[in-house]
Amino acid sequence: MRTIVTGSSGLLGRHVAAALAAAGHDVLGIDAVAPGTVPWRHATADLTDLGSALQLVRDCDAVVHVAAIPRPTGRAGGEVFKTNVATAYNVVEAATMAGARRFVYASSFSVFGYPFFEKTVRPPYLPVDMNHPVGAQDPYALSKWLGEEIVDAAVRRGAFSAVSLRMPWIQTPETFFAGVGPRRATADSARDLWSYLDARDAGQGFLRALQWRGAGHLRVLLSAADTFMEEETEPLVRRVYPDVPLSRPIAGHGAVLDTNHARETIGFEPSHSWRSYPQPESGK
Numbered sequence: 001m002r003t004i005v006t007g008s009s010g011l012l013g014r015h016v017a018a019a020l021a022a023a024g025h026d027v028l029g030i031d032a033v034a035p036g037t038v039p040w041r042h043a044t045a046d047l048t049d050l051g052s053a054l055q056l057v058r059d060c061d062a063v064v065h066v067a068a069i070p071r072p073t074g075r076a077g078g079e080v081f082k083t084n085v086a087t088a089y090n091v092v093e094a095a096t097m098a099g100a101r102r103f104v105y106a107s108s109f110s111v112f113g114y115p116f117f118e119k120t121v122r123p124p125y126l127p128v129d130m131n132h133p134v135g136a137q138d139p140y141a142l143s144k145w146l147g148e149e150i151v152d153a154a155v156r157r158g159a160f161s162a163v164s165l166r167m168p169w170i171q172t173p174e175t176f177f178a179g180v181g182p183r184r185a186t187a188d189s190a191r192d193l194w195s196y197l198d199a200r201d202a203g204q205g206f207l208r209a210l211q212w213r214g215a216g217h218l219r220v221l222l223s224a225a226d227t228f229m230e231e232e233t234e235p236l237v238r239r240v241y242p243d244v245p246l247s248r249p250i251a252g253h254g255a256v257l258d259t260n261h262a263r264e265t266i267g268f269e270p271s272h273s274w275r276s277y278p279q280p281e282s283g284k
Helices: 011-022 050-056 077-098 139-156 176-184 187-192 199-211 233-240 260-266
Strands: 002-006 026-031 041-044 062-065 102-108 161-167 169-171 196-198 217-221
Touching: 002 011, 002 077, 011 026, 011 199, 050 077, 062 077, 062 199, 077 102, 077 139, 102 139, 102 199, 139 161, 139 217, 161 199, 169 176, 169 199, 176 187, 196 199, 199 260, 217 260
Parallel strands: 002 026, 002 062, 026 041, 062 102, 102 161, 161 217, 169 196
Antiparallel strands: none
């Protein structure tokens, strides 16, 4: 399948493009940054420019849109919002004109309001599933929610079928202990709902989304099977969210993002856990 992957030089995009290339897809990666030596074709472009998107997103069967500013921190909120929404619109329009049959969108569990809220968001119940209300507050979350709606508008007019993947913090064995490790010791870890997703499992999630046989616009939630905490999940939830009901028991270190819907629809099954990552050397 001729597949375009935007944002293919970033942490998530590299793993997505690699998973698709390994599965036999003819991948063209598009990113503002060159990726070095990779097993897929690459084009360097700024996809906030509609003309560039229209020139490059063509002659394809599917488009996987990963390119985005990945958080609302370190940049002006207006820049995050403008970049992400403009890029989503341009890539969707280009995919529509190219006649792509499938569109896969990298969304975020932040559309529920976590983890960048200004006014505290308390889950109505746990585990969080696809029935959780949308509650975006910050520019990043809002851009991801509007990106899903841009995709939905194209599906309504018959452009393609689509899958939007709502994901938590993307991690690898190289990033986890430096990024997540210090946060685990703080109260802010609850803002993440202690959730993460190994980038390799994310890549498989995108591959499964391309293989989905359904029609319309499917939105699913991906997660690792466990939390990023050392404490078991139910005692953790009872300590931090004592008044939040559990819709079902959560065994051991089980995740508080429910991926049953993703398993039932696209066959997603996470297989990597931070618990098997190599421990960093002392002092590093």
